[in-house]
Amino acid sequence: xxVPIAYSVKNLTARKGTTLLAAAGIGLVxxxxxAVLMLAHGFRKTLVSTGSLDNAIVLRKGATSELVSSxxxxxxxxxxxxxxxxxxxxxAPVAASELIVIISAPKRSNGETSNIVVRGVTPDSxxxxxxxxxxxxTWTPGLSELVAGSLIASKFKGCGLGETVxxxxxxxxxxxxxxxGETGFESELWGDAEQVxxxxxxxxxxxxxVKLKDPAGLDTLKERIEKDPRFNAQVQGExxxxxxxxxxxxxxxxxxxxxxxxxxxxxxxxxxxxxxFATISSRTAEIGTLRALGYxxxxxxxxxxxxxTLVGIVGGVVGILPAFALQYLSFSTTNWTSxxxxxxxxxxxxxxxxxxMLFAAxxxxxxxxxxxxxxxxxxxxxxxxxx
Amino acid sequence: MxxxxxxxxxxxxxxxxxxxxxxxxxxxxxxxxGVLQTAVRSYYQGAEASAPDRLVTRHKVSLMxxxxxxxxxxxxxxxxVKAVAHGNWFGGYYQDQKNFFAQFAVDDSYLDLYPEFxxxxxxxxxxxxxxxxxxxxxxxxxxxxxxxxxxxxxTGTIYDGNWEFIVRGIYRGRDRTTDTTAMLFRFDYxxxxxxxxxxxxxxxxxYVVQIADPNAAPRIGKTIDAAYADSTAQxxxxxxxxxxxxxxxMAGTVVEAIRIISFIVILIVLLVMANTMMMTARERVAQYxxxxxxxxHAPHLVAIIAGEAMVISLAxxxxxxxxxxxxxxxxxxxMESNLGAFFPSFTLQPGTxxxxxxxxxxxxxxxxxxxxxxxxxxxxxAALRKVN
Numbered sequence: 001x002x003v004p005i006a007y008s009v010k011n012l013t014a015r016k017g018t019t020l021l022a023a024a025g026i027g028l029v030x031x032x033x034x035a036v037l038m039l040a041h042g043f044r045k046t047l048v049s050t051g052s053l054d055n056a057i058v059l060r061k062g063a064t065s066e067l068v069s070s071x072x073x074x075x076x077x078x079x080x081x082x083x084x085x086x087x088x089x090x091x092a093p094v095a096a097s098e099l100i101v102i103i104s105a106p107k108r109s110n111g112e113t114s115n116i117v118v119r120g121v122t123p124d125s126x127x128x129x130x131x132x133x134x135x136x137x138t139w140t141p142g143l144s145e146l147v148a149g150s151l152i153a154s155k156f157k158g159c160g161l162g163e164t165v166x167x168x169x170x171x172x173x174x175x176x177x178x179x180x181g182e183t184g185f186e187s188e189l190w191g192d193a194e195q196v197x198x199x200x201x202x203x204x205x206x207x208x209x210v211k212l213k214d215p216a217g218l219d220t221l222k223e224r225i226e227k228d229p230r231f232n233a234q235v236q237g238e239x240x241x242x243x244x245x246x247x248x249x250x251x252x253x254x255x256x257x258x259x260x261x262x263x264x265x266x267x268x269x270x271x272x273x274x275x276x277f278a279t280i281s282s283r284t285a286e287i288g289t290l291r292a293l294g295y296x297x298x299x300x301x302x303x304x305x306x307x308x309t310l311v312g313i314v315g316g317v318v319g320i321l322p323a324f325a326l327q328y329l330s331f332s333t334t335n336w337t338s339x340x341x342x343x344x345x346x347x348x349x350x351x352x353x354x355x356x357m358l359f360a361a362x363x364x365x366x367x368x369x370x371x372x373x374x375x376x377x378x379x380x381x382x383x384x385x386x387x
Numbered sequence: 388m389x390x391x392x393x394x395x396x397x398x399x400x401x402x403x404x405x406x407x408x409x410x411x412x413x414x415x416x417x418x419x420x421g422v423l424q425t426a427v428r429s430y431y432q433g434a435e436a437s438a439p440d441r442l443v444t445r446h447k448v449s450l451m452x453x454x455x456x457x458x459x460x461x462x463x464x465x466x467x468v469k470a471v472a473h474g475n476w477f478g479g480y481y482q483d484q485k486n487f488f489a490q491f492a493v494d495d496s497y498l499d500l501y502p503e504f505x506x507x508x509x510x511x512x513x514x515x516x517x518x519x520x521x522x523x524x525x526x527x528x529x530x531x532x533x534x535x536x537x538x539x540x541x542t543g544t545i546y547d548g549n550w551e552f553i554v555r556g557i558y559r560g561r562d563r564t565t566d567t568t569a570m571l572f573r574f575d576y577x578x579x580x581x582x583x584x585x586x587x588x589x590x591x592x593x594y595v596v597q598i599a600d601p602n603a604a605p606r607i608g609k610t611i612d613a614a615y616a617d618s619t620a621q622x623x624x625x626x627x628x629x630x631x632x633x634x635x636x637m638a639g640t641v642v643e644a645i646r647i648i649s650f651i652v653i654l655i656v657l658l659v660m661a662n663t664m665m666m667t668a669r670e671r672v673a674q675y676x677x678x679x680x681x682x683x684h685a686p687h688l689v690a691i692i693a694g695e696a697m698v699i700s701l702a703x704x705x706x707x708x709x710x711x712x713x714x715x716x717x718x719x720x721x722m723e724s725n726l727g728a729f730f731p732s733f734t735l736q737p738g739t740x741x742x743x744x745x746x747x748x749x750x751x752x753x754x755x756x757x758x759x760x761x762x763x764x765x766x767x768x769a770a771l772r773k774v775n
Contacts, residue, residue, distance in 0.1 A: 025658045059546055
């Protein structure tokens with residue numbers, strides 16, 4: 001027969017201070033655990049949605065990012081007319097020849113400067129990417145005007161609507177804001193490619209992105225372009241490209257996640273153990289009474305493991321609450337591969353909530369095992385003497 | 388041994404299991420605090436290593452843009468400037484894109500401006516007399532097992548193609564903070580390639596300006612920048628430290644996150660300590676009662692209880708520091724081979740150890756507040772009721 005569950009639950013409220021402290025310890029671990037998971041999840045989400053499956057990006061051979069790549073106009077023209085490239089309703093190929101320039105701008109929060117991508121784009125760029133204008137208007141061709149991703153607009157001085165940034169000896173006015181969902185384009189400024197080229201006196205594009213008729217056409221296109229002696233180029237799927245762009249950040253988040261999870265959980269398990277040992281030693285008489293009433297050792301073990309698991313769950317609930325608030329925060333840093341600012345949101349999912357709760361409960365469970373086992377082994381006679 | 392200390396020690400060792408567990412939690416926390424703080428310090432090391440008598444002149448808009456070679460002589464003529472050298476970011480990789488480390492194409496006088504890169508006279512000579520020669524830091528050499536005379540082939544990302552270099556020198560760091568994960572090679576070699584491809588001399592990534600008097604840095608910086616205020620390539624001249632910091636602040640948020648986490652670890656220590664001390668106080672009510680009856684006053688109780696908390700927390704800290712050294716050396720080796728370019732020299736610094744001990748002691752004191760309140764407020768009669 002089992003000890004009533006109510007016994008374990010009541011014990012939680014019998015010593016509120018100790019229960020709360022132990023739960024707070026586990027809660028703190030859950031805060032960090034869930035925050036790291038959200039960071040990784042948000043980052044993945046941003047990456048996966050930045051690249052589309054049916055886009056291919058062409059860079060100069062050996063270039064690891066758009067920044068160090070160059071494709072000249074003739075090559076760009078030939079690339080657009082490849083048979084694998086999709087054709088729009090107007091009969092023209094759907095392709096964007098773009099130029100990447102980096103400028104440094106000060107952050108609104110602390111004035112520190114960081115690198116921001118200015119992307120010189122063509123009209124097709126807007127249709128090929130998950131971007132829509134939400135405020136103001138688009139740039140006028142031939143003028144020094146830009147539109148800014150809404151994330152960058154809020155984070156950097158000069159990037160907000162109506163403000164100006166300096167590039168290539170001119171001032172560029174931000175005339176519109178676009179929303180690019182949770183993609184990397186949120187961290188960019190876009191303007192007319194020809195204007196940007198003229199301003200930085202650079203006659204070549206950085207990259208050409210083409211929309212494929214069929215994603216399966218990527219391999220044939222890659223094969224043909226990379227073998228063509230007229231080109232010195234490499235072709236990759238856009239998603240694969242953005243995936244590679246994030247190697248260091250992803251690796252870093254991974255290392256941090258593994259480290260934090262393992263070390264912190266060890267600390268939390270030990271803390272739960274400590275609490276349970278104390279609980280049990282102060283309740284030896286109770287345990288003796290329960291045994292004398294005929295409850296078997298197994299039930300005692302179960303009752304205390306349950307209690308410890310409950311402490312873990314309380315900690316989990318306390319620790320997951322800040323995670324909901326974290327969703328409204330975005331995290332931004334310089335991507336070490338592309339040397340420019342990338343921002344993404346902490347993103348919460350049902351899986352993360354479940355994983356955090358499970359994590360908290362198992363910390364309580366594991367912390368409770370040893371003390372509960374000790375409780376179950378207390379000789380009845382000695383235990384009753386304590387009372 | 389003074390009686391109070393004796394009591395504190397005995398109490399600390401009284402409940403062996405609990406003390407051991409608490410100390411273990413503290414040790415785990417100290418280890419992770421050590422690792423995280425070491426990562427933060429290692430990241431900011433580049434800025435620490437900079438010299439006060441060096442300025443860096445770069446393109447005003449961003450480092451991605453280059454400056455004309457012609458600036459060199461004009462900078463050299465500015466009053467207070469001792470020497471000028473220049474460097475270019477090469478940005479190649481070894482075998483795989485993941486294997487990133489810094490490579491700079493530098494002119495012949497560059498090494499003279501960096502006395503912290505220790506090379507023998509023969510190595511310096513060899514570097515200056517061969518087109519494909521390069522010098523590499525000892526950490527970098529260790530990472531790939533490169534030796535003097537080895538040939539290294541890098542794939543260029545900015546200057547595309549495969550580039551062959553011959554290791555003619557392996558430099559050691561003069562100071563603890565010197566970054567020895569970089570590679571320097573000859574600017575001539577790069578310039579040849581640029582000339583062959585574009586028909587003109589290669590522009591320069593940045594100028595390193597050595598000045599006679601560090602206090603004159605602001606004036607000299609302004610003078611240099613004013614000279615190019617109207618040209619197409621405007622400059623920004625700042626101290627080497629500010630230049631390094633602008634790099635470092637790029638990923639500042641990531642590092643700040645690590646820093647925050649390292650302090651949350653300490654908060655966990657505080658919670659666990661407080662919990663332990665609370666439980667202890669609850670069990671010791673009778674003891675406090677007896678002590679009060681015997682004429683011990685609040686200050687004595689304070690000394691005994693706080694002493695006990697200190698014994699536990701410092702024992703934990705000591706254990707943690709003992710464990711931190713091997714953990715950090717293993718973890719550091721892993722970091723250096725994966726992210727060595729961003730976290731050079733992953734070693735535990737005395738400052739980190741001191742901070743850990745200080746924080747643990749503070750936690751011990753803070754945690755002692757609970758039992759103190761219990762003990763000091765305790766009515767003697769109520770306490771004695773519990774004595775068997």
